[in-house]
Amino acid sequence: MEKERQKKIIEALLFLSEEPVSADRIAAVISVSVEEADQFIRELQKDLSTARRGLQIFNVAGGYQMGTLPELAPFLEKAFSEDVSSNLSTAALEALAIIAYKQPVTRIEIESVRGVRSEHVLENLLKRKLIRVIGRKEGPGRPLLYSTTPDFLKYFGLMDLQELPPLDDAMGEDILE
Amino acid sequence: MEYQIKLPVFEGPFDLLFHLIKKAEVDIWAISIADITEQYLTYLQSMKELNLNLASEFLVMAATLLRLKSKLLLPRPIRISEQDEDEELFEINTAEELFQRLKEYRLFKEAALGLETREKEQQKIYLRSTGGQKVMVFIRQESIYTIWEGANHLSDIMHRFAEATLTDAYTPAFSVVEDFVVAEKSAYIKSLLMLSNRPMSMNDFTTAGGIWEIIVIFIALLEMARQRTVILLQERLFGPILVQLKQEPLQKEEHNGERTTEENN
Numbered sequence: 001m002e003k004e005r006q007k008k009i010i011e012a013l014l015f016l017s018e019e020p021v022s023a024d025r026i027a028a029v030i031s032v033s034v035e036e037a038d039q040f041i042r043e044l045q046k047d048l049s050t051a052r053r054g055l056q057i058f059n060v061a062g063g064y065q066m067g068t069l070p071e072l073a074p075f076l077e078k079a080f081s082e083d084v085s086s087n088l089s090t091a092a093l094e095a096l097a098i099i100a101y102k103q104p105v106t107r108i109e110i111e112s113v114r115g116v117r118s119e120h121v122l123e124n125l126l127k128r129k130l131i132r133v134i135g136r137k138e139g140p141g142r143p144l145l146y147s148t149t150p151d152f153l154k155y156f157g158l159m160d161l162q163e164l165p166p167l168d169d170a171m172g173e174d175i176l177e
Numbered sequence: 178m179e180y181q182i183k184l185p186v187f188e189g190p191f192d193l194l195f196h197l198i199k200k201a202e203v204d205i206w207a208i209s210i211a212d213i214t215e216q217y218l219t220y221l222q223s224m225k226e227l228n229l230n231l232a233s234e235f236l237v238m239a240a241t242l243l244r245l246k247s248k249l250l251l252p253r254p255i256r257i258s259e260q261d262e263d264e265e266l267f268e269i270n271t272a273e274e275l276f277q278r279l280k281e282y283r284l285f286k287e288a289a290l291g292l293e294t295r296e297k298e299q300q301k302i303y304l305r306s307t308g309g310q311k312v313m314v315f316i317r318q319e320s321i322y323t324i325w326e327g328a329n330h331l332s333d334i335m336h337r338f339a340e341a342t343l344t345d346a347y348t349p350a351f352s353v354v355e356d357f358v359v360a361e362k363s364a365y366i367k368s369l370l371m372l373s374n375r376p377m378s379m380n381d382f383t384t385a386g387g388i389w390e391i392i393v394i395f396i397a398l399l400e401m402a403r404q405r406t407v408i409l410l411q412e413r414l415f416g417p418i419l420v421q422l423k424q425e426p427l428q429k430e431e432h433n434g435e436r437t438t439e440e441n442n
Contacts, residue, residue, distance in 0.1 A: 018305055058302070070301035090289070091394060097288035100400050112268075113285055115278070116234045118188030156292060157299035162343075165291055167284055 006030045020063030061153035104145035190238030191282040214242040362397035378423035
């Protein structure tokens with residue numbers, strides 16, 4: 001298969017997919033090595049930007065995904081006005097940050113950091129599939145353990161959990177200037 | 178969510194304390210417990226005047242602060258068995274601990290702000306979304322989407338199941354079975370077993386009666402097995418399950434008991 005055709009296939013594949021597609025899968029579809037697939041995708045990314053297209057290919061949650069350019073957001077909002085994206089509440093973001101950095105973590109541990117009860121917040125995050133229950137902690141009561149999901153990575157545009165900024169980085173020496 | 182007003186919204190007592198410290202323009206470590214307690218209480222008072230509902234956590238924190246302050250004023254000879262009447266939410270006994278907790282909270286609050294920024298950025302990128310319907314077309318063509326769709330549906334079901342079991346709305350069927358009914362049946366089962374003086378088949382108990390009665394009996398049996406008042410035996414694979422009183426000496430000539438299953442929850 002010649003390269004141009006392979007790149008076309010990748011583009012079509014990423015266009016159709018609603019989920020991030022791993023380089024492995026792409027490589028398997030067009031019968032090339034993973035390195036080659038990665039290379040083709042890099043070329044596609046470049047092609048899209050040099051041709052000044054409205055689309056981009058980006059890395060997220062361990063794969064590649066096609067999406068629109070951020071600067072087009074206001075126009076797309078106009079076009080699809082019914083599609084209102086509901087932002088997470090401050091409470092939800094707080095709980096999510098704790099889970100993201102401390103996972104796996106129990107509800108009590110989350111509440112102890114936040115200083116407030118968090119059942120409802122966790123319920124909502126579960127509903128939105130940003131967190132999941134991955135088991136129970138050994139010990140009294142065997143409380144549920146929460147961790148983040150692949151949807152969490154997608155939601156925040158993260159390739160993996162390592163991409164989260166280190167927690168102590170945010171901790172400047174003097175807190176309040 | 179639990180606590181929302183038009184004025185500055187605080188996610189909880191830590192959030193409020195943090196805000197007060199920031200307002201005082203001092204370092205967390207430099208603030209005095211007396212000052213912060215006073216400011217905290219003043220704030221709560223003003224909220225009360227505004228007729229705002231205070232989440233209980235705010236009051237627990239007020240109590241915690243007052244206790245810390247009183248400790249500073251009246252040094253206690255020894256720690257006389259620190260009884261935690263407070264909620265477990267804050268196990269704060271020294272000012273040091275309070276500051277430590279505030280610092281930890283601040284760390285995650287900042288991380289949350291970082292996530293919010295990312296959220297905003299990411300929401301500017303629109304992704305293809307077919308609501309999971311058009312993609313189904315590809316199933317027949319045996320494309321890679323077949324597997325993905327299947328897996329997605331499965332995880333969807335599992336998610337929903339997990340949600341259902343986690344929400345309060347989910348009440349297991351057993352909850353309608355009152356405890357005293359189970360206790361009554363347990364007593365009944367026990368009396369039958371004592372009368373017969375030998376293991377009885379589980380079916381002997383569960384054949385009669387309506388569906389609810391059978392369920393109650395079954396639960397009673399499980400409960401008794403858990404409490405080890407009875408032992409559940411099975412002589413062979415798929416054989417009848419026998420119920421035996423625990424106190425009773427094992428009758429070896431009838432049951433060699435090699436497939437003994439003792440229910441321990």
